[in-house]
Amino acid sequence: MIRITLRRLAAAKGAAAGFTVILLLFALAFAGPLLTTWHFGDIDFTALREPPSAGHWWGTNGIGQDVFAQVTHGLQKSLVIGLVVAVFSTVLATLAGAAAGYFGGWADRAVRFLIDLFLVFPGFLVISMISPVLRGSGWPVFALLLGVLGWMVSARIVRSMTLSLKEREFVRAAEFMGVGGARVIARHVLPNVASFLIVDTTIAVGGAVMSETTLSYFGFGVQPPDVSLGTLIADATGGATTYPWMFFFPAGLLIVFVLAVSMVGDGLRDAVDPTPRPARRARRARRPRPAAPPAARTLREPVPDDVVVSVRDLRVAFGGQEAVKGVSWDLRRGEVLGIVGESGSGKSVTALAAMGLLPPSASVSGSVRLAGTEIIGAPVPTLMALRGRRVAMVFQDPLSAFTPVMRVGDQLAEAVRVHQRVSRAEAGRRAVELLRMVGIPDPALRAGAYPHEFSGGMRQRAMIAMAMANDPEVIVADEPTTALDVTVQAQILDLLREARRRTGAALVFVSHDLGVIAGLADRVVVMRDGLVVEHGTVEDVFARPKEEYTRELLAAVPRLDQAPPPRDLSGRPPVLRVSGLTRTFPLFKGTVFRREVGSVRAVDGADLLVRRGETLGLVGESGSGKSTTLFEIMSLARPAEGTIEVLGSDTAALTRAQAARLRGEVQIVFQDPMASLDPRMTTGHIIAEPLLTLGVPRREALARVPALLEQVGLPAAHAERYPHQFSGGQRQRVAIARALSVEPKLVVLDEPVSALDVTVQAGILALLARLRDELGLAYLFVSHDLAVTRHIADRVSVMYLGRTVESGDTATLFEAPLHPYTRALISAVPIPDPSLERRRRRILLAGDPPGVTGRPAGCRFRGRCPVYASLPAERRVPCETADPEPVAHGAGHVVACHHPGVA
Structure with a gap:
């Protein structure tokens, strides 16, 4: 691993240049005094403020001291102080932050108290007060004092990173293996904060040199007769324009050193991190020239009146690698088009292209036309007018899609006001109405909540509400149920059907779950490696697949009606x-x-x-x-x-x-x-x-x-x-x-x-x-x-x-479940067979529960649902007055089966 890190570091040109400069500066600092016959304290009374010459390479100062000898000694002192301070403060911050974040409890409280206590007093003020007391103690005491006063901010960051890493599954796996706390920190926590620590240390070296220079400049650091870059710059400031060699040699070395340290820090950060940096590689790669708007041949192709989205020969490349390779399909009004395929097949990229949401780094050609408006190559104002108004998106991860620092109601109101000329109050009322429409309980109260205060299912409902805000013509749903439980998934699918019914929108549903596609889609596009391998009605694709890849996908889907033969293991210990x-x-x-x-x-x-x-x-x-x-x-x-x-x-x-x-x-x-x-x-x-x-x-x-x-x-x-x-x-x-x-x-x-x-x-x-x-x-x-x-x-x-x-x-x-909750779970599992799935839905939607109006229909049990009946008496609430927060006890059990206490 060390060889790999060194190889990566050598390949980073900036880091190599910075490292070379630092080596030269260290060589100058420690070997420079050996190259001249002058000691930094020697005085040449015959050469006062003499410019650079053969006798004094960098000239002399006001009392005849050799500037080269003075600067090399001062650089040596500043470098040593900077390294000592940086290493000491980084080690202190690392140990304190990692221990506080990982162990928590009293250790965490003690470290946070010390951090707050040290941050109360400005470091410059403390040193200025203590410096007279420590005068004569030497530079090591001064360096340690700088280190003690410089670890707090880094410790806070290390603590926060450790708190996050502690919840990662590879740390939990190590704990379950029996790895002790100290070894977990050494093996897993510290290597994963190494990038920050390296950058922080390099910045700390430069910062420590700058701090020493500043303090010495004002007389609180290195004391005469010793010298550092700070004391040299202070002595030469008054004559910087008259005798520039006295000022610019120490100041120039200081600037060069700080810049070189930063370059090395960036290179080390990349070298110790084994994960790829696509953005950096993309910048280095020769990007293909962005394609021109679709060719006239494509644009002249007639599009039927009932087609709202027409995709023709769509090609998308990232960094020279094609992700989509000539995809074509049409979406008709009111239709559900399912796009299926494995990860990397290009289905999500195709959906993002239909929204005009591909990043600028993407090279796009072909045509994507939304009701006659060309998306590819359209100016930003045109795209902004289309998004949210005529085409809306439901993302896979609603927690990432919502702005975390804005209330959900404000974000819905913003989506309304962007496209409609309404007042802020009217947009707020519309936001509450949308939340009520998608089944969020107590929508007026919930509109004031932040996204993290919603459950996963509620966040996805709010995302669908945002998609419905302006009655779009097309809704694009990119894996909207992947991260949800099967019962919550059933509710979200019902809600998408309801959104489609209310808005009249066509739906593009991207998924790798063929069971979901079977019960939702009218037509299916099967993608693989950026190509469309099969395209047809959902009945044809599922019942009579033409391509071997489609047959492999269907065969790989686990089904409730197909299971391996049972094994008798009852006698085993x-x-x-x-x-x-x-x-x-x-x-x-x-x-x-x-x-x-x-x-x-x-x-x-x-x-x-x-x-x-x-x-x-x-x-x-x-x-x-x-x-x-x-x-x-x-x-x-x-x-x-x-x-x-x-x-x-x-x-x-x-x-x-x-x-x-x-x-x-x-x-x-x-x-x-x-x-x-x-x-x-x-x-x-x-x-x-x-x-x-x-x-x-x-x-x-x-x-x-x-x-x-x-x-x-x-x-x-x-x-x-x-x-x-x-x-x-x-x-x-x-x-x-x-x-x-x-x-x-x-x-x-x-x-x-x-x-x-x-x-x-x-x-x-x-x-x-x-x-x-x-x-x-x-x-x-x-x-x-x-x-x-x-x-x-x-x-x-x-x-x-x-x-x-x-x-x-x-x-x-599975064949004869006894508990109603088990029956509800089983009833929510989608079947990868369109005919069976739709027949089941007709059974589930046979009747609406009494007393529930304006909600998705579908409790298969009239009156009270069986889960409700199985609850303790203190948790029972009649269906007619139940809070409509969805708890999903199967497809169609959206409203009537909820009750307080179940989440």
């Missing part, structure tokens, strides 16, 4: 048993003096049983307690209530040494493979980390890596790669190899395929099944995707409101 598990999180108020003001019960009686060689699926919506249960198991500690037995050992009775040994038997694979792998570690070191934690010698641990890579279907040569150099599926294989490195008995799989495309997902599921059978592994498979769960699980446990509400073998639970 348990590897995990959870009984009555409860987990409560206290709520605190205050920062320095915190006090407990309440609690939240995240898990309230969970029961699980996993046998050797068995896969137990744990399903439920977000907030049901799945992840909390998983983390309670992986912590291998005493639970607040209930029991957890792992391989026959009660975690409540484990000593620290016993827990450390047991961690080798239990491993975890997280949802997001990119987030769960440390981006600054090579694949080989990532896979070997569990072995190193258990005390296996480094050489032996690394020697096992090639066999582990081959076991998960990756070449042994990939051990030298970094995570960003893999695809999503390959990264998940690396995470699986890491989990297998210590030969565990139980592997916890936390949504291991939810972030992957369907074909990649199928490959990972097949790999997991093969490893389970070959190695005798037991899996706890946590997921909200019931189709995937049915495909791999032998038994299933359903969690709702922190409780296990139903458990049983997979076939029985």
Whole structure:
């Protein structure tokens, strides 16, 4: 890794130049005094203020001292002070900030108190007050004082970065392996703040030299007879124009040094960061000349009257690499066009091109016409008039799409006022009406909330409300349900149908979920590698696919009506048993003096049983307690209530040494493979980390890596790669190899395929099944995707409101569910078959619940829904008066099934 960093640093021309300059300055500072016969304190009474000459290369000052000898000695002193101050303050900031951010508690409060205390007093004032007391103590005391007064801001930044890193999955993975806090900080936290620390240190060197120069200039720093750049500049300031050699030599060296240090800092930051810098590479690459507007041949093609969007021969390239290669399709009025394909197929780029939202770096040719208006090459005012008014966008991640510092209602009102001449008050009323229209509870109150105060489903509803604000002709939805639970997904799809009905808009729906497309789209465009490989009606594409790629996509989709044959594992011993598990999180108020003001019960009686060689699926919506249960198991500690037995050992009775040994038997694979792998570690070191934690010698641990890579279907040569150099599926294989490195008995799989495309997902599921059978592994498979769960699980446990509400073998639970919540979950799973999906929707939409008006229709149960009926009496609210916040108990259970207390 050091060789790679040095190679990258050598390739950075600016850093190499800066490093060369710094070396020359150090050589001048330390070797310069040896090149002249003059000592910096010697006086030549025959040469007062003499300009540069053969006897005095840089001239002399007012009392006859050699300027070259003085400047080289002063440069040496300033460089040494700058390095000492920068290193001392950076080390202090790093240790304090990392410890405060990672350990929290009293350490965090103590560090923050010290930071606030030091920031109260200006450093210049403190030094000016202390300097007379320390006069004669020498420059080391002065340098340490500068360091003590210069670490606070950097410590705050390190603390904030550590707080963020502590929540990253690769840090949690290390903790679950048994890596201690200090080693987690050393292995994972500090390398990931290294870019900041390097830049900060280089800036601190320049800043420390400048601080020393400033303080010495005013007489508070280096004291005579010693000299530094600051004292030399101070002495020469009065005669800077009359005797310039006395001033410009020390001032010029100071400026050159600070600039060189900054150049080296930028180069080091890039060298130690293994992730690519697309923007920088794009600047270096020779960009193709932007294409002219679409050719006359394309523009002359007649467009039918009912077509609102016409795409012809669309080509998009980034940095010379084509992402879209000649795509053509039409969107008719009131139609839903589904664009499907795997990641990298070009579907999202095509959708963004239809909005005119591609970045300036994109080279675009072809034609995208919206109701006769050409998008490609259109001026910005034309595009601004179209966006939001005639064509609207629903993004995949609404939290990123909304401005975090503006209230949701203000953002909706802004969307209205941009295109309509209405008053601020009228736009505010329209915003509340839009929120009410999409089913947000208490819309007048919620309009004053910020995006982070909404749940994921509520944010997506608000995003759809913004798209509906001006009754557009076209709505483009780019993967709007990817990050949502299956039941919330069903609500959002219903809401998009309602938005389409209310506005009369045509809909472009971009997704890799063929089940969603089957129930929503009228026509389908299948894309691969930037090309349209198939295009037709949804019935034709799903029932009679023409292309092999389309058939592969359809075959890879897990289905509820298709499952592997059951396995009888009832006689096998348990590897995990959870009984009555409860987990409560206290709520605190205050920062320095915190006090407990309440609690939240995240898990309230969970029961699980996993046998050797068995896969137990744990399903439920977000907030049901799945992840909390998983983390309670992986912590291998005493639970607040209930029991957890792992391989026959009660975690409540484990000593620290016993827990450390047991961690080798239990491993975890997280949802997001990119987030769960440390981006600054090579694949080989990532896979070997569990072995190193258990005390296996480094050489032996690394020697096992090639066999582990081959076991998960990756070449042994990939051990030298970094995570960003893999695809999503390959990264998940690396995470699986890491989990297998210590030969565990139980592997916890936390949504291991939810972030992957369907074909990649199928490959990972097949790999997991093969490893389970070959190695005798037991899996706890946590997921909200019931189709995937049915495909791999032998038994299933359903969690709702922190409780296990139903458990049983997979076939029985899916074919004859007992609990109404389980039935609601199953009813929300989209089926990748248009005829079956639409037949199911007709059943679900058979009748509206009484007392609910002006809302999406569709509670399949008249009167009160079954989930409501299963609740304790204190949580029951009649459907007629229920708050309409969507809780999704299946497609069509949007309004009538909600009640307070369920979120």
